[in-house]
Amino acid sequence: MRKTFGNQLAIALVGGLVGFAAVPALAGSGDAAKDPARIEEMFKKFDQDASGGISFDEFTAHRGERFKKHDTDSDGQVTLEEFTADASADKLERRKERFAKMDANGDGVLTLEDGETRSRDYFAKIDSSGDGNVTLAEFTAAAEAHHKKDATTTQ
Numbered sequence: 001m002r003k004t005f006g007n008q009l010a011i012a013l014v015g016g017l018v019g020f021a022a023v024p025a026l027a028g029s030g031d032a033a034k035d036p037a038r039i040e041e042m043f044k045k046f047d048q049d050a051s052g053g054i055s056f057d058e059f060t061a062h063r064g065e066r067f068k069k070h071d072t073d074s075d076g077q078v079t080l081e082e083f084t085a086d087a088s089a090d091k092l093e094r095r096k097e098r099f100a101k102m103d104a105n106g107d108g109v110l111t112l113e114d115g116e117t118r119s120r121d122y123f124a125k126i127d128s129s130g131d132g133n134v135t136l137a138e139f140t141a142a143a144e145a146h147h148k149k150d151a152t153t154t155q
Contacts, residue, residue, distance in 0.1 A: 036140070043139045053133030060119050067112055077109040 046054040048061065070078045072085065080099050087095040102110055104118065126142040127134050134142075 039140050039143050040136060042143075043136050046134075046139075051133075053135055054139065055133055056120070056123050059123050059134065063112060063115065063119070067115075070110075077111055079109055083110065 043054070044050070046058050046061075048058050067078065068074075070082050072082050080096065083099045084092055084095045099110070102114070102118065104114060123134070124130070126138055128138050128141070129135070
């Protein structure tokens, strides 16, 4: 199965679910990482105040709604069953792998708190200047890095 930049960003926003990194989830397809206009469009969606930089709050703004989508019993936790409930048969195994990566403490459930550390770590990784704002250049570099990583894992 070919991994795409879109799959990675989906992880990020589902990670919004758990505090994912966002750069991989908005892309939609592997080709998006090659398209500067698409990357800029995604950047603008994150940069809600049009300041030219994405703050951590902007980066994780959709976390709660993504989490609620998967927390079908509204108990504040997402189980593997909830996380995989809407996965098609061909994507089930990949979804299980994602869940295992997100469940950093291995307790079998995902919470918003679990995702906070993951989001902060990823944000720090793409904020290469360390100034607390991800610029378009940093966002583009992260998208390209994901694309290159995906390309090598599918060959």
